[in-house]
Amino acid sequence: MTIRMPVPVVKHDMLIGGRWTQAESGDIFESFDPYTGEPWAEVPRAGTADVDAAVEAASDAFRGEWRRMTATARGHLLRRFADRLAAAAETLAVLETRDNGKLINEMRMQLNYMPQWFHYFGGLADKIEGRVIPIDKPGVFNFTREEPLGVVVAITPWNSPLMLAAWKLAPALAAGNTIVWKPSEFSSVSALAFGKLFEEAGFPPGVVNIVTGFGHEIGDRLVRHPKVAKIAFTGGDATGQRVYQAAASELKKVTLELGGKSANIVFADARMESAIPGLVSGIFAASGQTCIAGSRALVQRSVLDEVVEKLVAFAKTARIGDPLDPETQVGPITTLPQRQKVLDYIDIAKGEGAECLLGGKVPEDPALAPGWFVEPTIFGGVASSMRIAQEEVFGPVLSVIPFEDEDEAVAIANDSIYGLASGLWTQDLGRALRMPDRLQTGSVWVNMYRATSYLSPFGGYKRSGIGRENGMSAIREYLQEKSVWIDTMNSVPSPFVQR
The missing domain is CATH 3.40.605.10 (Aldehyde Dehydrogenase; Chain A, domain 1)
Structure with a gap:
């Protein structure tokens, strides 16, 4: 500390x-x-x-x-x-x-x-x-x-x-x-x-x-x-x-x-020991304040309960604190107006009927009170039509959305005005090659997330x-x-x- x-x-x-x-x-x-x-x-x-x-x-x-x-x-x-x-x-x-x-x-x-x-x-x-x-x-x-x-x-x-x-x-x-x-x-x-x-x-x-x-x-x-x-x-x-x-x-x-409202898609055959940290990295790294944030976790319905349980358990371990401390994993929101915007979106999600599975508020730790923090937040019961699934929050807020098969995953992922990035977690080589062709995003990461390089082009589709x-x-x-x-x-x- x-x-x-x-x-x-x-x-x-x-x-x-x-x-x-x-x-x-x-x-x-x-x-x-x-x-x-x-x-x-x-x-x-x-x-x-x-x-x-x-x-x-x-x-x-x-x-x-x-x-x-x-x-x-x-x-x-x-x-x-x-x-x-x-x-x-x-x-x-x-x-x-x-x-x-x-x-x-x-x-x-x-x-x-x-x-x-x-x-x-x-x-x-x-x-x-x-x-x-x-x-x-x-x-x-x-x-x-x-x-x-x-x-x-x-x-x-x-x-x-x-x-x-x-x-x-x-x-x-x-x-x-x-x-x-x-x-x-x-x-x-x-x-x-x-x-x-x-x-x-x-x-x-x-x-x-x-x-x-x-x-x-x-x-x-x-x-x-x-x-x-x-x-x-x-x-x-x-x-x-x-x-x-x-x-x-x-x-x-x-x-x-x-902006972005990127989908991070987990199929039932994914290596969960990689996919779960990948979901956390996609949204809670940088406190969700990144245009490529994987703010929509699309999870195949057959493994939904397993993924949500492991995801919440993993996210609970994130250490919130001073961003200058190398042990800190989740820092503050950069501006006070942005923190209020994030909290407003959390209230909107609750009002829409989404279930808050984790976080959803300012941390209770008195040591964090002077800073502009929001707890890592996970919502379940999210439909693609909800504002929390459509609008860019730019904060540590993740929406979990279930899907049945590839076609539904693609439909939900592409159901956005944005098209900056997407993630895909699967061990099926055919799917790893098929899905990027169908996803309307400028970057697609397969079994990884949030990587950029001076060698590779970066940009978005749509808005x-x-x-x-x-x-x-x-x-x-x-x-x-x-x-x-x-x-x-x-x-x-x-x-x-x-x-």
């Missing part, structure tokens, strides 16, 4: 054009530690003038030294950044845990893995190649170029701000774009510390800018700014829809990674998003193709007929 010592509230600056600065207005806002419920940092509250300055800095950098730099040199900078990131992993992990309440063990894993994104995309930077096309017109040489878009706005949420930023920044920078990054107002401190590493790695001023503030105050200006070419957004689908609408009005490109992050697919999201035509014959065709 850790003992938290009081720390002074630290005032931070944001990064614009290579300068660390306060907001032009001088306004700040407080960042709260979800475990203590107390403020621990002060962050600049950017306004539209700060947004304009950041976009101008990014635009100037795109037209300046960064654009003149060779792709090989850009890749070298990204790999140098990766080395700085690896050295700072422990510091950043602690900052992120203080910022959003996620477990220190998970933050250490993420931060130690994160340099691979910058090594991978740094290696891809000078592998971006066009094509020579054997065109069907005599005397014409035709080739293509892959070019950067320009200024990219990256907007990240509070649940995994650094990891989700890496998914955007690494491919965007490798492709030759410049960045204006707006982290969530609930988790900005780790982002600002992350930004210092770009300076240390030697990135030119203005290539990466970080503005901190509230989405409702600066989000629209970020998205609509005439010098912004693309928006890469991760967050809820309602906000994503507004971002998409604003971007569409300006004909800007977008990548949107949005879970547009575009892909990670892997070769990601860098294409930050490029545009140009076709170049050259007359090699010095011919003089008729100017009145299309050639």
Whole structure:
């Protein structure tokens, strides 16, 4: 068990054009530690003038030294950044845990893995190649170029701000774009510390800018700014829809990674010693605050009682506490409004007739009272039509839904406006190959759950998003193709007929 010592509230600056600065207005806002419920940092509250300055800095950098730099040199900078990131992993992990309440063990894993994104995309930077096309017109040489878009706005949420930023920044920078990054107002401190590493790695001023503030105050200006070419957004689908609408009005490109209501499907032939921890990992890891949370446990009816009994027993053992304590397995909810939303959904589920099998309330332990905790919660007797089975809770709340056979499992799993991820637990090889073809999700995990890699594309179907992050697919999201035509014959065709 850790003992938290009081720390002074630290005032931070944001990064614009290579300068660390306060907001032009001088306004700040407080960042709260979800475990203590107390403020621990002060962050600049950017306004539209700060947004304009950041976009101008990014635009100037795109037209300046960064654009003149060779792709090989850009890749070298990204790999140098990766080395700085690896050295700072422990510091950043602690900052992120203080910022959003996620477990220190998970933050250490993420931060130690994160340099691979910058090594991978740094290696891809000078592998971006066009094509020579054997065109069907005599005397014409035709080739293509892959070019950067320009200024990219990256907007990240509070649940995994650094990891989700890496998914955007690494491919965007490798492709030759410049960045204006707006982290969530609930988790900005780790982002600002992350930004210092770009300076240390030697990135030119203005290539990466970080503005901190509230989405409702600066989000629209970020998205609509005439010098912004693309928006890469991760967050809820309602906000994503507004971002998409604003971007569409300006004909800007977008990548949107949005919500989920993922089904974690257990068949009767599953290895229960793997499936039960897999169900727990899918929803109670990160206190359910992850877009890929397996918040719907679909269980074959013939083993329903067995699975529920073992699931409840296993979940009861989860240790709730200080996320900086390596022994803790379930931490707090990141924000106070989000905790209330989770508690409201628990009341909704009870009102719909779902049976609360575990949890369903704030922990009674007085030591946890200052923090924003919700007990791991499991509901039985859930029908697919219930709100608890259809709407994203984004908290440690699991709905158990029975099914008879593959067809019903697929029907229930696909009965969602979302399509981000799904899990499948079975020892039947044929089923393991059949089911992914039928599930309408961007990721399918078989006999595992909640795994991502810089090598493999990630994104959603339906309202879970547009575009892909990670892997070769990601860098294409930050490029545009140009076709170049050259007359090699010095011919003089008729100017009145299309050639």
